[in-house]
Amino acid sequence: GSKANGRGCTTFFSQELLERAKDRRGIEEDLRDALTRNEFEVYYQPIVRCADNKATGVEALVRWCHPTRGPISPELFIPIAEEANLISVLGEWVLRRACDDASKWPGKIRVAVNISPIQFASGLLPNLVVSALANSGLEANRLELEVTEGVFLSESQDTDQTFATLKRIGVRLALDDFGTGYSSLGYLRTAPFDKIKIDKSFVYAATLPGSRNSAIIAAIVALADALEMETTAEGIETEDQLSLIRDLKVSHVQGYIYSKPVQNAVVNDQLHSGNWAITPNGPSHQRSD
Ligand code: C2E
Ligand code: MG
Ligand code: MG
Ligand code: MG
Secondary structure: OOOOOHHHHHHHHHHHHHHHHHHHHHHHHHHHHHOOOOOEEEEEEEEEEOOOOEEEEEEEEEEEEEOOOEEEOHHHHHHHHHHOOOHHHHHHHHHHHHHHHHHOOOOOOEEEEEOOHHHHHOOOHHHHHHHHHHHHOOOHHHEEEEEOHHHHOOOOOOHHHHHHHHHHHOOEEEEEEEOOOOOOHHHHHOOOOOEEEEOHHHHHOOOOOOOOHHHHHHHHHHHHHHOOOEEEEOOOOOHHHHHHHHHOOOOEEOOOOOOOOEEHHHHHHHHHHOOOOOOOOOOOOOOOO
16 A cells, blocks of 8 residues: 655655656667567548538547557657657658558548657758658648647757748648647747647636636637638547537537547548548447437
8 A cells, every 4th residue: 555654655656767767668679679560550530620520631640559568659659759769760651651641542631740849850851741742642732740839949940941941842730739838929920830739638628617728719719810820629529529619610620529540441431431521429430310
């Protein structure tokens, strides 16, 4: 049993920290070989336009199925990959795979790919994007790159130039997890985003009584509208959240209410059968009423 006295807590925590550090080292070592062992897969989650309930794009989300530990969350292994200098190789693999997959989908839906601040600051991103587009044949405007506020904190002086080069290439840019980072509004003046993604933490409690989250979401939407950017609310799980988000005039939604991230084969099926023109809780759980 864990006693609530100071000493017991200290012992407990240092033991836990030690376990965690060992775990991290193990994961880091396994990450080094995971690519060549084909342990990664890219899943896709639809992004739905509120105006007509159609999926206008999907977000690519990497999955790692570890041979003994089973699935490991990207929330856990992406930061480790960043610290271990493995993110650029992994990020390149995800980008190329996403472009290849998207180039074979019927219709013109977009694919959004998450880009780590480290990958963004490397200086290699624009050439990689050009190469991934050329090799896959995907049109530039069907690729959207999602970056977080973290890209503005890097030592790199070339952030603005990288954005400008990417815009010249013709890809779209989205600001991910908006509101959770350092949230200086200054960078919205110059960075050419096409979309702001409202973090799921704002959606989560927005429908609870007394929550201020809906006021914050309304303010983000007003800001995005004034700057002629689209908005996507992440993490919509319930009908209540969906109707609130629609009332707040958010332009796009993404969340389990529509679909969890799914494999490429499922994306293909949905797009071929045309039923990713989604009703909430569809397509895999069509309501019987
Ligand atoms: P993100 O880019 O903000 O992606 C959205 C996350 O929210 C995904 O988690 C998605 O599965 C989850 N999500 C979507 N709808 C719902 C919902 O209704 N409820 C809840 N509770 N969650 C929902 P995931 O796939 O675990 O990825 C977590 C984070 O890991 C991503 O957050 C992103 O920051 C990072 N990540 C994932 N794939 C990549 C990648 O290929 N490259 C990089 N650099 N980062 C990645
Ligand atoms: Mg994202
Ligand atoms: Mg996000
Ligand atoms: Mg997130």
